[in-house]
Amino acid sequence: xxxxxxxxxxxxxxxxxxxxxxxxxxxxxxxxxxxxxxxxxxxxxxxxxxxxxxxxxxxxxxxxxxxxxxxxxxxxxxxxxxxxxxxxxxxxxxxxxxxxxxxxxxxxxxxxxxxxxxxxxxxxxxxxxxxxxxxxxxxxxxxxxxxxxxxxxxxxxxxxxxxxxxxxxxxxxxxxxxxxxxxxxxxxxxxxxxxxxxxxxxxxxxxxxxxxxxxxxxxxxxxxxxxxxxxxxxxxxxxxxxxxxxxxxxxxxxxxxxxxxxxxxxxxxxxxxxxxxxxxxxxxxxxxxxxxxxxxxxxxxxxxxxxxxxxxxxxxxxxxxxxxxxxxxxxxxxxxxxxxxxxxxxxxxxxxxxxxxxxxxxxxxxxxxxxxxxxxxxx
Amino acid sequence: xxxxxxxxxxxxxxxxxxxxxxxxxxxxxxxxxxxxxxxxxxxxxxxxxxxxxxxxxxxxxxxxxxxxxxxxxxxxxxxxxxxxxxxxxxxxxxxxxxxxxxxxxxxxxxxxxxxxxxxxxxxxxxxxxxxxxxxxxxxxxxxxxxxxxxxxxxxxxxxxxxxxxxxxxxxxxxxxxxxxxxxxxxxxxxxxxxxxxxxxxxxxxxxxxxxxxxxxxxxxxxxxxxxxxxxxxxxxxxxxxxxxxxxxxxxxxxxxxxxxxxxxxxxxxxxxxxxxxxxxxxxxxxxxxxxxxxxxxxxxxxxxxxxxxxxxxxxxxxxxxxxxxxxxxxxxxxxxxxxxxxxxxxxxxxxxxxxxxxxxxxxxxxxxxxxxxxxxxxx
Numbered sequence: 001x002x003x004x005x006x007x008x009x010x011x012x013x014x015x016x017x018x019x020x021x022x023x024x025x026x027x028x029x030x031x032x033x034x035x036x037x038x039x040x041x042x043x044x045x046x047x048x049x050x051x052x053x054x055x056x057x058x059x060x061x062x063x064x065x066x067x068x069x070x071x072x073x074x075x076x077x078x079x080x081x082x083x084x085x086x087x088x089x090x091x092x093x094x095x096x097x098x099x100x101x102x103x104x105x106x107x108x109x110x111x112x113x114x115x116x117x118x119x120x121x122x123x124x125x126x127x128x129x130x131x132x133x134x135x136x137x138x139x140x141x142x143x144x145x146x147x148x149x150x151x152x153x154x155x156x157x158x159x160x161x162x163x164x165x166x167x168x169x170x171x172x173x174x175x176x177x178x179x180x181x182x183x184x185x186x187x188x189x190x191x192x193x194x195x196x197x198x199x200x201x202x203x204x205x206x207x208x209x210x211x212x213x214x215x216x217x218x219x220x221x222x223x224x225x226x227x228x229x230x231x232x233x234x235x236x237x238x239x240x241x242x243x244x245x246x247x248x249x250x251x252x253x254x255x256x257x258x259x260x261x262x263x264x265x266x267x268x269x270x271x272x273x274x275x276x277x278x279x280x281x282x283x284x285x286x287x288x289x290x291x292x293x294x295x296x297x298x299x300x301x302x303x304x305x306x307x308x309x310x311x312x313x314x315x316x317x318x319x320x321x322x323x324x325x326x327x328x329x330x331x332x333x334x335x336x337x338x339x340x341x342x343x344x345x346x347x348x349x350x351x352x353x354x355x356x357x358x359x360x361x362x363x364x365x366x367x368x369x370x371x372x373x374x375x376x377x378x379x
Numbered sequence: 380x381x382x383x384x385x386x387x388x389x390x391x392x393x394x395x396x397x398x399x400x401x402x403x404x405x406x407x408x409x410x411x412x413x414x415x416x417x418x419x420x421x422x423x424x425x426x427x428x429x430x431x432x433x434x435x436x437x438x439x440x441x442x443x444x445x446x447x448x449x450x451x452x453x454x455x456x457x458x459x460x461x462x463x464x465x466x467x468x469x470x471x472x473x474x475x476x477x478x479x480x481x482x483x484x485x486x487x488x489x490x491x492x493x494x495x496x497x498x499x500x501x502x503x504x505x506x507x508x509x510x511x512x513x514x515x516x517x518x519x520x521x522x523x524x525x526x527x528x529x530x531x532x533x534x535x536x537x538x539x540x541x542x543x544x545x546x547x548x549x550x551x552x553x554x555x556x557x558x559x560x561x562x563x564x565x566x567x568x569x570x571x572x573x574x575x576x577x578x579x580x581x582x583x584x585x586x587x588x589x590x591x592x593x594x595x596x597x598x599x600x601x602x603x604x605x606x607x608x609x610x611x612x613x614x615x616x617x618x619x620x621x622x623x624x625x626x627x628x629x630x631x632x633x634x635x636x637x638x639x640x641x642x643x644x645x646x647x648x649x650x651x652x653x654x655x656x657x658x659x660x661x662x663x664x665x666x667x668x669x670x671x672x673x674x675x676x677x678x679x680x681x682x683x684x685x686x687x688x689x690x691x692x693x694x695x696x697x698x699x700x701x702x703x704x705x706x707x708x709x710x711x712x713x714x715x716x717x718x719x720x721x722x723x724x725x726x727x728x729x730x731x732x733x734x735x736x737x738x739x740x741x742x743x744x745x746x747x748x749x750x751x752x753x754x755x756x757x758x
Binding site: 107124254255 | 416425429430474481609632
């Protein structure tokens with residue numbers, strides 16, 4: 001536990017709240033939660049279920065109907081054949097990562113991860129006394145691991161890799177050919193590939209490639225929180241190899257009993273036509289925001305050498321303005337009322353050079369944020 | 380993972396389902412889930428919240444209103460002063476145990492537990508590479524640990540104790556004087572006491588004593604699943620010492636983000652007057668069932684030397700009928716259509732001598748079960 005750092009962004013949050021309590025207006029560009037909430041058909045499905053069904057425990061791996069719906073979603077939307085038997089419904093992506101780490105990681109096992117990365121992903125490995133080997137990545141590899149980096153860092157202690165596409169904080173994806181190469185090299189070495197695909201669906205270019213296209217032996221973590229706007233429900237899923245189903249079931253049964261049943265009923269409506277129409281409008285709105293914010297930040301002098309094509313983040317270099325992104329973020333909040341996340345929350349690799357912008361608030365908020373940034377930087 | 384055994388009761392379940400599919404009627408006395416579901420005011424509170432509130436992430440430790448409601452519940456019903464700041468809302472008792480074990484257990488730490496005990500509780504310790512020292516207990520100590528047993532088994536590797544009152548599978552409680560002695564002796568040795576109190580409220584005698592009455596340094600796991608009949612929602616709570624709040628918050632934030640928000644909204648209505656009226660009727664119904672089943676089983680020749688005064692279980696000795704409780708349970712299912720749980724699911728201490736009866740189905744079901752048991756035993 002002593003290695004689990006509090007997020008620096010929590011201090012930013014608390015200070016932003018204190019400033020708001022003083023009557024100041026803060027532009028929130030630090031929030032990793034969509035401003036949209038569950039679409040009406042999802043809410044309606046949950047309300048109907050609450051009125052009609054007794055809410056009992058479900059199977060540890062989730063309601064069969066929901067597992068089938070996720071399987072159909074892979075087929076209909078991504079032309080991927082992922083049988084329901086290989087899908088476990090979980091308490092958010094957090095639950096999926098906890099189960100994957102619990103089943104796969106033994107004390108001393110080493111897991112390769114890129115730096116920067118979403119910090120919780122590291123912590124799941126540490127919970128089970130695994131070691132994370134953070135591999136510095138930069139714009140030359142889209143801030144992602146590659147086959148070469150994995151080969152160069154693999155040792156006899158290495159159990160596998162944990163990667164994310166699209167990535168938080170960088171918004172970048174692993175190209176299809178590279179994803180395939182990673183899956184193959186890890187498999188050839190007898191390791192395990194775990195891929196965080198929780199931003200699947202929130203992409204603004206054609207480059208998304210699920211690891212599931214290349215192997216039925218990978219573990220894929222997914223979520224209803226981002227594309228489906230169902231954060232507070234805590235609903236996600238894990239795709240696993242067929243031979244791990246019994247072990248995953250035993251772990252899930254013991255550690256969770258089951259995911260929250262009302263959330264599962266709601267999830268059944270997440271793939272319907274009307275829901276999809278709403279979600280695609282939202283995706284277009286995220287894209288409009290990115291298309292505004294990305295050139296605006298570049299114009300202000302932030303260095304963003306790789307165009308982020310997914311999620312709702314921009315990972316921006318501040319080397320033209322400051323040397324310490326933590327200090328920069330706190331000064332920006334105090335002096336200009338704009339909240340962002342310092343790079344330190346995502347790792348140690350040149351973290352002081354980077355900050356993360358989230359475009360999870362309205363276009364007008366983002367416009368105001370950019371205006372304030374301009375004044376702050378050129379005052 | 381290799382040490383986590385599948386529950387034998389799952390085989391009983393599967394076989395019972397197969398028999399039902401053949402048209403046979405099975406009396407279910409193996410189920411650890413109440414037949415009652417969430418009271419109407421709880422459902423209504425959730426429906427209202429879904430219609431009125433966007434369902435966002437909540438604080439990692441739960442909604443402040445719900446933490447306060449649990450604190451008030453302790454004060455109003457048990458005359459215990461447990462400030463909301465020491466209460467974390469969790470994804471069921473499972474989530475509370477996972478957090479407690481994650482924060483407290485380091486590899487090699489030894490946790491003392493009674494045998495028999497609820498098997499998942501052991502597994503949470505193992506998840507984090509702790510060791511469980513199973514201490515055989517019998518009727519002479521109400522199938523519970525005592526101060527003497529703890530003192531006799533404490534070594535320099537011991538980190539603390541994990542006990543349950545009322546207990547699953549025995550339905551027995553730790554008397555107040557003994558609970559106090561346990562808390563004090565563990566504290567004197569610098570250890571930690573974790574108490575599973577998930578059956579609090581479901582007691583049929585005046586002997587219930589929360590460990591919280593004796594110390595504000597204990598960890599107490601509780602749940603909305605049993606007394607509050609909210610199984611599928613996955614909502615529970617953890618009471619912790621004040622000095623552990625930040626560490627628990629960091630672990631909960633990383634491992635769960637937050638408990639499911641719709642369940643939390645529902646939980647806000649769990650302590651209202653109308654809900655309490657409904658729940659007390661149900662408690663009385665459980666007591667009626669116990670008051671029927673306990674003497675009936677004793678009359679049939681099962682040995683039940685300690686009267687179970689809580690939860691909804693009777694742990695019964697079969698030494699007059701058979702030597703192998705697993706075989707006994709399977710034969711009973713095949714020949715008489717009665718499903719029960721073999722002792723092996725709860726540990727290794729004379730497990731072959733015991734079976735667990737659950738009275739989670741109607742009185743008429745229990746009457747039919749007893750009739751079939753009589754025919755089976757005396758054929």
